[in-house]
Amino acid sequence: MSEIKITDLSFAYKDQPNRLILKDINIEVEHGEFVCLLGPSGCGKSTFLRLLAGLEDPTGGTLEMNGKPLKGSSLDRSVVFQDYGLFPWMTAGENIMLALQQKYPKKPKKELKEVALNMMKEVGLDKSVFKKLPKALSGGMKQRCAIARSLSIDPPILLMDEPFGALDAVTRAKLQDLLISLWNHEEEKKTVFFVTHDVDESMLLANRILVFGQSPSNIIYDKKIPEDLKITRETIFENSKILELRNELINHINRDVADHTTIGQNG
Ligand SMILES: Nc1ncnc2c1ncn2[C@@H]1O[C@H](COP(=O)(O)OP(=O)(O)OP(=O)(O)O)[C@@H](O)[C@H]1O
Numbered sequence: 510m511s512e513i514k515i516t517d518l519s520f521a522y523k524d525q526p527n528r529l530i531l532k533d534i535n536i537e538v539e540h541g542e543f544v545c546l547l548g549p550s551g552c553g554k555s556t557f558l559r560l561l562a563g564l565e566d567p568t569g570g571t572l573e574m575n576g577k578p579l580k581g582s583s584l585d586r587s588v589v590f591q592d593y594g595l596f597p598w599m600t601a602g603e604n605i606m607l608a609l610q611q612k613y614p615k616k617p618k619k620e621l622k623e624v625a626l627n628m629m630k631e632v633g634l635d636k637s638v639f640k641k642l643p644k645a646l647s648g649g650m651k652q653r654c655a656i657a658r659s660l661s662i663d664p665p666i667l668l669m670d671e672p673f674g675a676l677d678a679v680t681r682a683k684l685q686d687l688l689i690s691l692w693n694h695e696e697e698k699k700t701v702f703f704v705t706h707d708v709d710e711s712m713l714l715a716n717r718i719l720v721f722g723q724s725p726s727n728i729i730y731d732k733k734i735p736e737d738l739k740i741t742r743e744t745i746f747e748n749s750k751i752l753e754l755r756n757e758l759i760n761h762i763n764r765d766v767a768d769h770t771t772i773g774q775n776g
């Protein structure tokens with residue numbers, strides 16, 4: 510049985526019920542897949558993650574998790590929001606601790622603080638950041654704080670919305686590696702949904718890539734990456750099969766944009 514099964518899903522926000530953002534989405538995802546989502550700005554990628562997080566309900570169709578309709582949010586599905594989603598009145602440390610205390614209510618605070626500080630270190634945040642309010646942090650620091658919060662509770666399903674968008678290239682590469690190692694080497698593999706606008710990042714991380722078309726959006730391309738391709742930062746521009754895949758992906762994205770540009774120009 511697939512971990513996630515989405516059938517004929519459509520979605521409109523309640524304030525504009527006649528404007529479908531997502532339409533006719535059908536997909537099954539197995540446990541342990543690392544799925545990257547690409548697609549033009551405004552097509553509904555964040556909306557799709559909000560549905561997976563249980564923060565919105567489908568307007569039509571069904572969204573099932575392990576054979577049951579997905580209802581409401583859960584600590585099994587942790588989200589790194591595009592706007593970080595930190596509570597502004599809590600320090601960075603308190604934001605992370607809140608998630609940890611919800612997940613492990615019986616564990617002593619001291620032990621959880623240790624977990625929080627370790628995860629902050631993993632994402633490259635100095636321990637002095639623990640006591641700082643989000644407003645005193647740079648965008649990249651806030652983003653890493655949100656990532657630390659999400660990873661610290663070790664959820665089986667990770668929903669990440671452009672999580673490395675505000676980071677410099679070196680930090681980004683480090684966190685990509687951290688994420689791959691967490692996904693790969695855990696005894697229990699995680700299922701990851703990861704939104705990015707960066708085709709190379711998607712190829713480096715994912716074992717399955719979905720491209721969403723223009724709104725009302727559905728999945729216009731669904732590609733499982735063959736395991737033997739072994740995509741790394743080095744091979745991505747050297748191996749002809751990988752380059753072929755990269756071109757295929759870029760062509761799909763560009764063709765969709767071109768198709769919609771033509772429609773727009775003609776009326
Ligand atoms: N809370 C909301 N209420 C009403 N409309 C919304 C809401 N959030 C998003 N939208 C609309 O839904 C559409 C899809 O937005 P969404 O944020 O999912 O796109 P996206 O693919 O994540 O874009 P980007 O790549 O720029 O982050 C947009 O037209 C947006 O204006």
Ligand SMILES: [Mg+2]
Pocket residue numbers: 554555556591670
């Ligand atoms: Mg978005």
